[in-house]
Every structure is written in C-alpha cells, then in structure tokens.
Amino acid sequence: MSLRTRAPWVVLPAVLTLVVGASAASSATGGAPDASPTAVTYDLLLRRGHVIDPKNNRDKVLDIAVKNGKIAAVGSKIDPSRAKQTIDVKGKYLTPGLIDMHTHLFRGPEDAYSDGVLGLPPDGFTFRSGVTTALDTGSAGWENFELFKKNIIDTSKTRVLSMLNIVGKGMAGGDKEQDLDNMNAAEAAKVAKKYPEIIRGIKTAHYEGPSWAPVERSVEAGELAGIPAMIDFGSAKERTIEELLTEKLRPGDIYSHVYSGLRGELGEDGKLNPALAAGRERGVLFDVGHGGGSFDWNVAMEGKEEGFWPDTISTDLHVTSMNAGMKDMSNVMSKFLAMGQPLKDVIEESTWKPAQALGRKDLGNLSVGSPADIAVFDLDKGTFGYTDSFGLRVDGKQKLVTELTVRAGEVVWDLNGRTAKPWKPGAVGDKTHTEHAAP
Numbered sequence: 427m428s429l430r431t432r433a434p435w436v437v438l439p440a441v442l443t444l445v446v447g448a449s450a451a452s453s454a455t456g457g458a459p460d461a462s463p464t465a466v467t468y469d470l471l472l473r474r475g476h477v478i479d480p481k482n483n484r485d486k487v488l489d490i491a492v493k494n495g496k497i498a499a500v501g502s503k504i505d506p507s508r509a510k511q512t513i514d515v516k517g518k519y520l521t522p523g524l525i526d527m528h529t530h531l532f533r534g535p536e537d538a539y540s541d542g543v544l545g546l547p548p549d550g551f552t553f554r555s556g557v558t559t560a561l562d563t564g565s566a567g568w569e570n571f572e573l574f575k576k577n578i579i580d581t582s583k584t585r586v587l588s589m590l591n592i593v594g595k596g597m598a599g600g601d602k603e604q605d606l607d608n609m610n611a612a613e614a615a616k617v618a619k620k621y622p623e624i625i626r627g628i629k630t631a632h633y634e635g636p637s638w639a640p641v642e643r644s645v646e647a648g649e650l651a652g653i654p655a656m657i658d659f660g661s662a663k664e665r666t667i668e669e670l671l672t673e674k675l676r677p678g679d680i681y682s683h684v685y686s687g688l689r690g691e692l693g694e695d696g697k698l699n700p701a702l703a704a705g706r707e708r709g710v711l712f713d714v715g716h717g718g719g720s721f722d723w724n725v726a727m728e729g730k731e732e733g734f735w736p737d738t739i740s741t742d743l744h745v746t747s748m749n750a751g752m753k754d755m756s757n758v759m760s761k762f763l764a765m766g767q768p769l770k771d772v773i774e775e776s777t778w779k780p781a782q783a784l785g786r787k788d789l790g791n792l793s794v795g796s797p798a799d800i801a802v803f804d805l806d807k808g809t810f811g812y813t814d815s816f817g818l819r820v821d822g823k824q825k826l827v828t829e830l831t832v833r834a835g836e837v838v839w840d841l842n843g844r845t846a847k848p849w850k851p852g853a854v855g856d857k858t859h860t861e862h863a864a865p
Contacts, residue, residue, distance in 0.1 A: 468493050469835055471509035475520030475802060480774035481781075481791035490520060492798040495835035500792060513837075513844050515802050518829055521773050522790050523558025523799030525780035526755050528682055528715040528740035530597070531586060532565035532574045538599030539565045540591075541573060544745050548584040551743060553839040555754035556801030556828040559585040559789055560743070561780075563656055563682070563715075564629030567596035568610065568617040571625070579624060583833055585799075587784065589629035589656050590618055592644045603632045611643040615650035625651075626784040627680070631658035638665060641674050648679070653785065656680040656713070659689045666690065668701040677709025680783065684712040684736060685729060686815075687722035698725070698732050706734075711783055716752040716815070717742030721761075723814045730765045738783055739775045751813035756803070756826040761812045764822025769805070802830035 470492040477488040477500070484500075491499040491509065506512040531548045534541030548560050566574035568590060579586045591597060594608045602608070609630075618625040628647045630640040644655040657680065659670060667690040671681065684691060684702070693699050706712065714721070714736045729735065739762065741747065741755050752758060755776070762772050781790030788796060804827040813819045831839035840846070847853070 468498055468504075468509040469511065470798075470832070470837070471504060471506055471512045472520060472800065472802070472830075472832075473504070473506060473512060473514045474516040475518050477520045477792065478770055478773045479522060479792040480770065480778045481522075482793060484792070485770055488520075490792060490800065492800075492832070492835045495798055497792055497794050497796050497798050500794060511845070513830070515830065515844075519769070519773075519803045519805060521556070521801050521803065522777040522792050523797075523801050523831065523833065524556045524755055524776045525559040525561070525784075525790055526552070526557045526740050526743065526776075527561050527680075527713050527738040527780045527783070528563045528717075529560045529743040530565045531560060531562045531578055531582075531743075532596070533578065536598065538597060539744065540567065540570060540596035540598040541577075542597075542599070546743060546745060546748070548578070548582045548586055549838075551748065551754070552584045553831040553833065554828060555756040556803065556826075556831050556839075557584070557755050558799035558801070558831065558833045559587065559786075561587045561589060561626065561740075561784065563589040563742075564591035564593075564631050564658075565597045567591035567594045567598075567608075568614045569594035569608075570596055571617050571621075575621070575624070583836075583838060585789075585833075586624075587786070588621075588625045589627040590614055590625050590647075592628055592630050592640060592647060597631060604635060606635075606637060606639050609640055609643050611646035611650065614643075614647040618647065618651035618653060622651075623786075625653070626786065627654045627656050629656045629658070631660070633660040636664035638674065641665075641670065645674065645676060645679065648676075654678045654680055654711075654783065656682055658682050658715070661688065667699060668704075671701045671705030671710055672708065675705065675708075675710050678711065678783070680711045680713050680738075681705065682713040682715035682740075683717065683720035683742075685714060685722055685725040686720035687725040688720065692722075692725045692728060696724075696728065698728055698734055702734060711737040713738045714740050714758065715742045716740070716747065716758050718744070718747040718750050718752065719815045721751065721815045723816075723818045723820055726761075726765065726814070727820075730767075735762070735767060735771065736775055738780045739772065740780075751815055756828050757812070760810065760822060760825045761820070763824045763826070764810075764812055764820055798832055798835040800830075800832040801828060803827060804829050
C-alpha cells in the first residue's frame, strides 16, 4: 500500500477521536484557553515549553497534549486536570522528534556495517539525543534487507527507515562494495517497492573505481521506485563532483558529506566549489553526514561565509564516529549554532526538511494527528568545544542538551527524572519493570 493511499487510514482515526479537542488545537497561535465542557482525557501534557515547529510556523510558548500516541492538541492554556500525566517544561525548547538522516544501524557479527560490528543498535543511541526517527543509509542492500528488517527495524522503538544500498550485499566492506556485478537497479527497486514506507531512498557509497555505474544505477533504481538517491561519492579522481551535481543527479537526490573537503567541495582558492551552488540550483539536496571523517571546519566555515547551509543535519552515526568529534545529533546541531545559524533553522534542518526529503510529511512536525514524537531541549550557555574530523576545535557559547524524548506518546528518555516521583524515606517505586525484558 502506498503512502498516498495509506495516509487517510493513519490520520483519520486520530482526527475523529480529537473532535472535542479542536478548540485547543485552534489555539496553537495563541487563541482562547482550552475549556471544553466535555473534556478529552489526554495521556500526556507537556506544559509551557517554547515550541519550535517549522512546518506550522510555531515559535512561541505553548502546551502540547498527547493521546493514543498522536498529537491531540496544541494550545496556549490546556487544562492540566485533563491529562493523566503532566510535565512542566517551562524554560525548555520543545520540538518535533529529530530525524537523523544518516546512520548505520545494521548491528551484527560481521566485520563492517552490513550485519556488522561497526553498526549500532538504535534505541541506545537515538533517544538520548532527541532522535525518534533514524535513516539507515545503505548498511543493508537488496539481498539482506529482510534480515535487517527482522533483526533491527522490527525490534526497535526508534522508527528506523532505510536508504537501500545499490550493492546487494550492502555496506559489507572491501571488495564487496566495489563489485559492479552486485549493483542491480531492478532488484533494488523491487525491494524498495515492497516496503515503500520504510525504504525511502537508494544509497551508493565507498566506490573507488572510475565507473559512473554505481551512481547511475542508484538513480535508475530511485526512478523506478519513485524515491531519491543518496550519494557518498567515494574518492575516485576520474569522476568529478562537478559532473555529479550538474549532470548525474536529479532534483531531490541527496549529496551527503557536504562538508568533508575530501571530494572536491573546497577549491584551491579556499572557496566552495561552484558545483555546490549549481547543484542546489538544480534541486539537489545537501546533507551533513558528519561521521568520523567527513566534517572539516574549513569547509563548514566557508559555507557559513557564502551562506551555504545544509538542507539536512545528520550524524553518520556508527561506532567510530560517536566516540570522536561527532558524538551525537544534538552535538552536531550545536556546531551549527556555534557557527551562528539561528536555532529555528537548525531545528528545521533536523525535523521538517528531512521529513520532506524522505517523502514522509507525517513526520518532523507537531500537527494535530501526527505521531507524538517530541524532543525537549535545554540550551545551555557557557564555553563548549566542538571538534571536526581532523583534530580542529571551534568554541561555542551554546549547547543543546536533550532533556526529554517522547516516541509515539511514550517518554523514552528523561535526563533529570521529570516523570519520576520524588524519593522520601519509605517510598516504594514501581517494581513491575524488568531490566532485561525484551522491547
């Protein structure tokens, strides 16, 4: 079933159950208090947070109510007596749950990213930085996607989406990622069309040869399945970034690792390669994909000077990058604050813009009826050091710290125990939770 035909079945039940909450929803721009005489009982109410919701052009203090895993109401004064649980987040920023556009989550026993030890199980590394949706970019290919789905996607609370690798074996490392015979557009498109809500693009990465086949076949598969291609351009000098961005890619296709400096993004004159602006003019999107080796302050700062900000902020999360300069999504976002980008823009590039790039406009927003995926942040003030992939540091005065994360209406990260009861002598907590229970 396509997204187009499925959408009414996703949204309509939520809308029908929220009719009596419509007055609260209509007050999202600061209207009358929520005072319906036949009150809905909400599951969760987040009060007095500074909401930044770019899709709906919200940038003010509001309340957000949740019911049945959906956003039920957005208003200036929602009655807390109507909620089963209320959390006061006054002084915090409240945003849609973040969408990390570049991760590697196919954890397994092999020696690379495809069912490999370099991937990470998502839930342990997403919620703590406000991420509720993570896009795995090419770890799985069309041959082993079913295993990825069974072992990772179907067992994770994090919403895991996929850029399916044009290589059938996925990101299996070494010669396997150079095998042109294992790059099949028709087979990749066939698998993508089988799982249209999950597989939201085609990925090519790490190819070092002179052939354009990996890019061309990725674009072909994307064309067949109606989804974008994401390009990690490898390192071959025979293929140029100019030809890639001005001839090979379509509008909506995604160039990742835009600030790497390893693929011709920066010219010898210290200016951005004009191909970047030309690609953007054609509709190509540019993703950060920080990773362990793909973020250079020299490129990023020149991007700032030339007004070339990313379309989407992402981590390239894997075992190596999380323990180096990248760290996590909120840290990468904080780097752009350190460069002087407005907070609202940083949030948009981490929520609504990724949702649009992936054709999942149900995500990345706080509209009534949307999934209740929410992040709450402190914006700490001080002096914070931000390092790139090459041992260079820039100091910033602000840092985003994830206070609370809500996924499908459930609090899944609570930094300071805002949902817990205060301890006092003799208090007895909830003994029903089992530490080693399966998700």
